[in-house]
Amino acid sequence: MRSYKIGVIKGDGIGPEIVDEAIKVLDAVSVAQGFNLKYDEFLLGGAAIDETGVPLPEETIQGVKKCDAVLFGAIGGPKWDNLERHLRPETGLLGLRKEMGTFANLRPAMVYDELVNASSLKPSVIQGVDIMVVRELTGGIYFGQPRELHEDKAFNTMVYTKEEVERIARVAFDIAMKRDKRVCSVDKANVLEVSQFWREIVEEIAKEYPEVELSHMYVDNAAMQLIRDPKQFDVILTGNIFGDILSDAASMLSGSIGLLPSASTGKGVGLYEPIHGSAPDIAGQGIANPLATISSASMMLRYALGEEEAADKIDNAIKKALAEGYRTGDLADYDAKEIVTCSEMGDIVADYASR
Numbered sequence: 001m002r003s004y005k006i007g008v009i010k011g012d013g014i015g016p017e018i019v020d021e022a023i024k025v026l027d028a029v030s031v032a033q034g035f036n037l038k039y040d041e042f043l044l045g046g047a048a049i050d051e052t053g054v055p056l057p058e059e060t061i062q063g064v065k066k067c068d069a070v071l072f073g074a075i076g077g078p079k080w081d082n083l084e085r086h087l088r089p090e091t092g093l094l095g096l097r098k099e100m101g102t103f104a105n106l107r108p109a110m111v112y113d114e115l116v117n118a119s120s121l122k123p124s125v126i127q128g129v130d131i132m133v134v135r136e137l138t139g140g141i142y143f144g145q146p147r148e149l150h151e152d153k154a155f156n157t158m159v160y161t162k163e164e165v166e167r168i169a170r171v172a173f174d175i176a177m178k179r180d181k182r183v184c185s186v187d188k189a190n191v192l193e194v195s196q197f198w199r200e201i202v203e204e205i206a207k208e209y210p211e212v213e214l215s216h217m218y219v220d221n222a223a224m225q226l227i228r229d230p231k232q233f234d235v236i237l238t239g240n241i242f243g244d245i246l247s248d249a250a251s252m253l254s255g256s257i258g259l260l261p262s263a264s265t266g267k268g269v270g271l272y273e274p275i276h277g278s279a280p281d282i283a284g285q286g287i288a289n290p291l292a293t294i295s296s297a298s299m300m301l302r303y304a305l306g307e308e309e310a311a312d313k314i315d316n317a318i319k320k321a322l323a324e325g326y327r328t329g330d331l332a333d334y335d336a337k338e339i340v341t342c343s344e345m346g347d348i349v350a351d352y353a354s355r
C-alpha cells in the first residue's frame with residue numbers, strides 16, 4: 001500500500017481546529033483511495049514558544065525534513081506580540097520556510113461559482129476568476145541584510161540575487177504553460193533598483209518560454225487592477241512582500257480569506273498552508289472556516305504526493321458542500337442553507353470526499 005509521512009504543524013489560534021478538519025478529510029479520502037497517511041506533529045510559533053522558549057525548535061527543523069510533505073495551520077496571536085522580533089511566532093515561520101528552502105509560494109485565487117455572490121465585488125467582475133499568484137518566499141525585504149532597529153531610525157533591505165529571481169520566474173512560467181500561458185510580473189521598477197533588476201531577469205527567462213505572454217505591472221497598479229478587473233490575470237509573478245499584500249487582496253475575490261489554500265515548494269519537502277492567519281479573535285469557538293486548510297491538504301496530495309484522484313475528490317467535495325448551501329459563519333450571508341461549525345464542515349467534506 002502506498003504510504004506517506006505527513007508532518008503536521010497545528011500552530012496557534014484557530015490552527016489546531018482547522019488542521020484537525022483537514023486531517024479528518026485526508027483520513028477519509030486516503031481510506032477511499034487505498035493509501036496510507038502517517039502523521040508526525042511538530043511545534044512552531046506561539047505553541048513552540050510556550051513549550052520550548054523558541055518559535056522554531058531544532059526538533060521541528062530536523063523532523064519536517066524527514067516527511068513527504070508538511071501540513072500547516074497558522075501561527076501568532078496577541079499573547080506573543082510583545083516579544084522581541086527573533087522570538088516572535090512569525091520569525092519561526094519565516095525561519096522554517098528558509099530552512100525548508102520553500103522559495104515558491106503558490107496562492108491560487110479562484111471564485112467558486114456557488115459563492116459568486118459572496119464577494120464584495122459584483123458577480124460580473126469576479127465570475128470565472130482564476131488567478132495563480134506565484135510569490136517569492138525566501139528572499140526580498142523579508143530576509144535582506146542589513147536590517148536594524150534603533151531609537152532614531154530603522155531599516156530593512158530589499159535584495160534579490162539573479163539566481164533567486166531566475167528560479168521563481170521559472171516556476172511561474174512552468175505553471176503558466178499548464179494554464180492560460182500568461183505571466184504578469186509585478187514590481188516597482190519605476191522606483192526601486194531591485195525591481196528593475198527583477199524585471200530584466202524575468203525578461204531573460206521569458207525567452208525560454210516563447211509560448212508564454214509576459215507583461216509587467218507596477219504593484220500599485222496591480223492592486224488596483226485586481227479589484228477593477230481581476231479576470232485579466234492568469235499567473236501573477238512577484239516578490240515576497242508584494243506577493244504577501246496582493247495575495248490577501250486577491251483572496252477576497254473569492255468571498256472569504258477562509259477559502260484559499262497555498263503551497264510552498266522549492267528544494268525539497270513542501271509546506272501546505274491556508275493563506276489566512278491564526279484569527280485569535282475566534283479561536284476555540286469552533287466557528288472557523290476549515291476549507292482553506294482542507295484545500296491546502298488537497299494541494300499537498302496533488303503536488304507533493306501525486307495523489308491526483310484523491311485531490312480531485314477533495315476539491316469536488318468542497319464544491320459540493322458549498323453547492324448544498326453549507327456555510328461557516330464567515331459566509332453566513334451568502335446563500336446559506338445551513339450554518340455549520342468548523343467540525344461539521346469537516347464531517348460534510350470528509351463524507352463527500354470518501355464517496
Ligand code: IPM
Nearest residue numbers: 076090091093094244275277
Ligand atoms: C503569510 C503571512 C506571513 C507572511 C506572516 C505570518 C509572517 O502573512 O503567510 O502571508 O507575511 O508571509
Ligand code: MN
Nearest residue numbers: 244245248275
Ligand atoms: Mn500574508
